[in-house]
Amino acid sequence: MGLPGIARVIIVGLDGLDPTILDEQLAAGALPHFAALREQGGYGRVATTLPAQTPVAWSSFATGTNPGGHGIFDFVNRDPKTYRLELALNRYERPGVFQLPRVVNLRRGVPFWSALSERGIPSSVIRCPCTYPPDEIEGRMLSGMGVPDLRGGFGTGTYYTSAGGVVAGEAERVVPLPGTGPGPIETVILGPIHPRTRGETRVPIVLEDAAEEGRMILRSPGDPESLVLERGRWSDWLRVTFRMGLLQSVRGLVRFLLVERGPDRVALYCSPIQFDPEAPPFPISHPDSFAGDLSRAIGPFHTTGLPEDHAALSNGRISESAFLHQCEDLWREREAMFEHELGRFESGMLYCLFGIPDRIQHLFWRYRDAGHAANRGRPMVAEHRQAIAEAYRRSDAQVGRALEAADDRTLVIALSDHGFGSFRRGVDLNKWLYENGLLAVHDGEEAGDPEGPPLGRIDWSRTKAYSIGLGGIFLNLRGREGEGVVDPEEAEALKGAIADALGGLEDPVTEAVAVRSVVARERVYSGPFVEEAPDLLVRFGSGYRSSWGSAMGHVGDSVFEDNVRIWAGDHIIDPVLVPGILLMNRPFRSDDASLLDLAPTVLDAFAMARTSEMEGRSLLR
Template structure:
């Protein structure tokens, strides 16, 4: 399997994506001999830190991996985007278009550019792509593709769960529906599973279910018209899949998959339902290419999560499920992905194979606080020593996956193991909109004060007096004439204002902590190039490790302070200065280890097959 990277010798390229693996954790684990398969690769060709994107976000980074261009070339800059004409905040990964009422809506990928599998398809080389972010709707290609991050749940969101309770004072939390139960603690309870909204009436489509206490203590039976007709759920454990069908109209139905966690059966039921996933056998919109690939994959490995965010982090953030139950669901997601990988590798004999394992990223987001006793998210919570090693446990699982892939490597295979970015602590929030307000660049409507009154989604902003505003995780937008619906910044003033904001933001300190919160800020023309630069934030903000834009500012809110502790269970992050959060890169053949970047991976894969890189690709092959 060893040797130099050479196009003539290669007939297979296998790429294993391990989302979020942090070099400062990988390297000492390698030194301790805890990652034997990665150690084998490091001993063959070395280990490199790979430069990530600005911002260092999963959809942005993997889009650069796929296209070989910076975000200005592929158009994905954040999880969120805004419609400048209306200031409406929406998904930055894809959107739906409906040209007229007689035609069905069509999903449109926000990621543009030419992918490595596009170029391989043109050259007659097949690809198998499993769960690459920003591949929904799925790209047409020679081979098979299962879309990843960007696939919505059946309600069109990133992950909308349901909480069932008879408690009178309960209220819905983040990305959650709440269903009130009429439960007397004795008889069956009739309730429903919530499906997609009716786009005309905005009412929810529903499937009726009945909750019946089984004779065995701690067991609940869910009866429904779905499959299976009776689903048994044990207290504290995740159920299997329930397949449900929502009737949308005379000739249309939506098929979904949902799982349940019985939190408590007695004296009254507390029940948690996962987001309803598209059924891979009959998705509402195509999630694979060819469209039947998802169904065939399910036939081979069983039902699986299809939503872009598989791991149910919102359930943990909302404190509906415990860390242990979150990890149990992560375990299920991991087994699904391994089964997919093995199923497809067993049939793979030439071309490109790519499979992404997202779980390390999600586990680090949610459990980083257990590495730091002083983390604000730990206040008032009991110590849980058993969870302090959960992240390293998933690194060991990642190593096992690499070992599984190595079983399919021969002397004409290039194996690439890659993380898209690293990881860091997230202890402090920076209220970027509050800073803009204090600098006189953002104004609130008369009578509205910063804080709760200002609301979210940019609703509290007085656009007639606002020159700059923030939303999303990556930067600042100017309220530009001719671009924003109520813009006031003249075109000739835009560039000086970008520079002025960047200069003032650079080096902003968190005086309470006595350290820098913002390492630097840069006008977008110093960060991006390409046809989609006009869609980027006007100023890109690079946070110091330990800091990040606040939850409030990311959703278009204006808080009352500049800095605040992050007390959420989402306690680790990577949306910081990209220089501080590189990814990890290993190969089974020698490669250029000086300064590799994500833009180099697509040219490297193409070079391995003897295919010329795309004319817009910015990187170069890592062939030494």
């Protein structure tokens, strides 16, 4: 039986909240609503997935299965026949020459909201990862992580500058500005690729100085035609239309940050182009009209799956203050969505994800770790020392809003998908494979070009194993990979040899254990999609993670490297080191809770048995 009289379930998803920090804040009395929720029901840690990665973990939350049951193992995958890297969350297919492309969600399995729909129980799902395209459910859904920008990436911004010699960084385009005199500056917004010409579509814009110092006016054929830019502040949204053909066009939303306007220098940052929620090129909500209705109710909003402009901060294009100001806007955006749905929530299940804590911890962890290499040459800004603590207090406010909306027939759940820690040193798995004779590069090349194509310098005829993603190793298996050399009958012995040699790997500089263990996929995954997983999974020790280059299939200069990037915190380590948090306003079994238990728990609250695919069990009994 379910909980007596339960008619509603509210789930507050808080990406990346760490139990150690939560405990610190609870002890300090800074989180009154978390404390109230703990007193009403209980509080515990929740086991995350391997890897402890946002799309993997929330997919297991939704389906109640391990990754082998839903098919999401990382942000990236590869085409084994061509070794081309691919996004692992969704793909685009064109059924026929004269048919429009469609999006396919690569998260399989049956999410619990679909099971609820079969019983006529409505759900409202706001921004859950791996819901693009959205599931057709009884109720409403707004897609989350997986929605690209209009150019097709996770978030490609544009940096305009009058300075010469500026090289594009991660996930960005650089557009040189023609001049810095008193007259207008003409340039363009770079849009999606034209399907026929394969060139970038463009929208013209003109930058003019305003009467006030530190301001400019951006004029365009968009809406509004004139947009005020103020140095150091994000602009309002600009709605622009890109012409894709004689009768085709696509609309997008952008914001700008005027970085600098001096007598001899102009620098301007343009956000990734968001789908216009009132006219998206592909569905981002169910029903289709929901995104537009929401936009008209609360105003335009970010639609990309990773809306925080973390690459712009990492590339030094925007300041930490500008990033936090954007996060403040995103808090208000998501709170408005949550409030909108709570206002008409009468029965069923409501889930809303707040992803901002995860990104703030990634980029402000250096303030918790004074000895981090990311602090070299970077000032410690006093007002940013509390950025992470403030994200927890803001999360507490969302829990408070859920409790305020709850009655005695409402189950309230606050949940994070994983915890957090410092990312001090990178481990180049491909370099380790290279040094151990398992990976080869073409003759005359010491290591792969970090600016070259992923996996582009590897000599497959002499390579037995390679790594992509945040801790996965693939065998170059004959019959599976396009140029495979490892006989299938040798695979198990090779996997065992790699696991034995790499497991327990120590960092010679710190003498710490960088790799706690390496496990074969069959030991941790089960289900219909296991064959899509990496052959081996690496469990990193505290402070370590797959290096930046190795994650994209490159071969670096050394196995170990300091992580000097501002992305100083992470969670892709041994999952036992980074559990999430779980609180409910009803007593529950908290001693061995897992993300796999949440789907059966929600079904049990509505007196429904778990589906045959679900592996977890209800925490209510």
